[in-house]
Amino acid sequence: MSILVVGSVAYDGIETPFGKVDRILGGSATFISITASYFHSPLQLVGVVGHDFAEEDLNKLKARDIDLEGLQIDNSGRTFFWSGRYHFDLNNRDTLDTQLNVFEKFDPVIPASYQNAKVVCLGNIAPALQNKVLDQIETPDLVILDTMNFWIEGARKDLEVTLNRVDVLIINDSEARELSGEPNLVKAADKIRSMGPDTLIIKKGEHGALLFTNGSIFSAPAYPIVDIFDPTGAGDTFLGGFAGWLARSGDFSDENFRRAVIYGSAMASFCVEKFGPERLLSLTAAEINERYTEFRTLSEIPVQREDTF
Ligand code: AMP
Numbered sequence: 246m247s248i249l250v251v252g253s254v255a256y257d258g259i260e261t262p263f264g265k266v267d268r269i270l271g272g273s274a275t276f277i278s279i280t281a282s283y284f285h286s287p288l289q290l291v292g293v294v295g296h297d298f299a300e301e302d303l304n305k306l307k308a309r310d311i312d313l314e315g316l317q318i319d320n321s322g323r324t325f326f327w328s329g330r331y332h333f334d335l336n337n338r339d340t341l342d343t344q345l346n347v348f349e350k351f352d353p354v355i356p357a358s359y360q361n362a363k364v365v366c367l368g369n370i371a372p373a374l375q376n377k378v379l380d381q382i383e384t385p386d387l388v389i390l391d392t393m394n395f396w397i398e399g400a401r402k403d404l405e406v407t408l409n410r411v412d413v414l415i416i417n418d419s420e421a422r423e424l425s426g427e428p429n430l431v432k433a434a435d436k437i438r439s440m441g442p443d444t445l446i447i448k449k450g451e452h453g454a455l456l457f458t459n460g461s462i463f464s465a466p467a468y469p470i471v472d473i474f475d476p477t478g479a480g481d482t483f484l485g486g487f488a489g490w491l492a493r494s495g496d497f498s499d500e501n502f503r504r505a506v507i508y509g510s511a512m513a514s515f516c517v518e519k520f521g522p523e524r525l526l527s528l529t530a531a532e533i534n535e536r537y538t539e540f541r542t543l544s545e546i547p548v549q550r551e552d553t554f
Contacts, residue, residue, distance in 0.1 A: 246386070248492045249359050250278045251291040251378045252368020252481070253348065254298075254316065258328030259520060261335065261475050269521035270302045272325065273368030273391065276478035279525045280485025280512045281366070282309040283533060285492040289359045291315035291378065295323040295347040305526060314356045319347040335476050336450045355381040364492045366484060367411070369393050372403035379410050387497055389413040390442070391484050397424050408441040415446045415484050430455065431462070444502060446487070446509075448480060456506050458499045465506045466544040468514040468536070475520045479513040482525065486512030511536040 252274030258267050274292045282288050289312045298318065306313060326344040331337070353374055363386045367375040375390065390411040396404050397420060408414065414437065418430060424440075425433035434445050434457040445457040453467040487509035494501055511533060518524045546552075 246285075246363040246492050246495060247287045247289055247359070247361070248281055248285055248364045248366065248488060249289045249291065249315075249355075249362035249378075249382070250274050250281065250366045250368060250485075251353055251375070252277060252366075252370055252391075253325050253327075254290075254292040254294050255325040255327055256297075257477060257521065258326070258342070259475055259477050260328075260330040260341075262331065262333055263474050264520070266520050268326075269523075270305065271327065271478060271521055273370070273478075273481045275306070276481035276516065276522055276525070277366050277368050277485040277488070278306070278311050279309050279522050280482045280516075281489035281492070282311055283512075283528060283530070284486070284489030284508070286310055287312055289315055289356075289362060291353050291355060291359070293317040293319055293325075293347050293351045295325075296320045297323050305522075309526070312359075315354075315359055317351075317354070319350070322347040322349075329477070331476065335473055338476075353378050353381075363387070364488055365389065366488050367391065367407070368481060368484070369396075372396055372400050372407045375407045376403065376410070379407075387412050387488075387491060389415065389484060389488055391415050391480065392420070394420055394423060405440065408437075411442050413444040413446065413487075414442040415448065415480070415487070417448045417450065417480065421445075421447045434462075446506060448483060454483070454506055454510060456502060458502060461499060463503045463506065464544075465503075465510050466540060468510060468540060468543070470514055470517060473517045476517050477520075478522060479516050482516040483509035483513040486510070507537060507540045508533075511540055 253272035255272030257271030323346040325348045328342040365388045388411040425436040427433040447455045454465045456463040487505045490505040490508040
């Protein structure tokens, strides 16, 4: 069962209360694929970079055994660049600059060897491009979509088409409210699920995540992280851990979706410990398993015979 990841491969400039980097490897597909690579292979990446993309960064992806046949190198321009500044509480950020560069003309071409991918991760890019990718995939078992306010506001029609074609949507709470026009998240979830995705995950930043499936709601705890350094990519990393676990286990039951949400949360909690994907490049299976277990114990309520009245 292969995982296909499409999204941005970027350079980011990031400012947090703890420091500043002018240019570091980033992008939605980068975070998703590096994270998922801890769980499963083959992992196939579709994206585009420009002439300025460093050999050193390409090697970081290769070192994670990511298949780069679908990564186009467009020598006519520079790599997508995004920069942002985080507020003191790290929950909010201002985008300072978005330079599409080679992304402006990006036409995703899915190599023949990727077309039978079983788990498809549509990272944050224009919904029209996400649709083009889906047109080229044969019979995926699971399609997972990420999007953002930018597309909810600017490409609503295309996004509605994409929503109808996916199994799982992962968004944050403000995006869920905006997409549904509904302030209450439970009602918002109902509305969004009626737009297409059977399963909806609403991330609530440092307050955990909610998983909505047919007739059930699961609330995942947030990890009390001591060393938050840079939240960039945490959302994509969540998606990578979620998809990685599902592909690894091959089990798409509601119960296993709960485990996948915890793996997503565990991986995101590592991501924020250092700038960019740096922390994600040096993890071990033992560290991932240990954090997964910590998550489980975080919200375990010991059962005893008379604990309700
Ligand atoms: P996250 O913090 O999970 O929202 O993801 C941050 C990553 O998304 C950064 O590495 C950026 O390079 C990338 N990004 C930001 N804006 C866009 C956009 N409009 N399209 C695609 N990728 C983006």
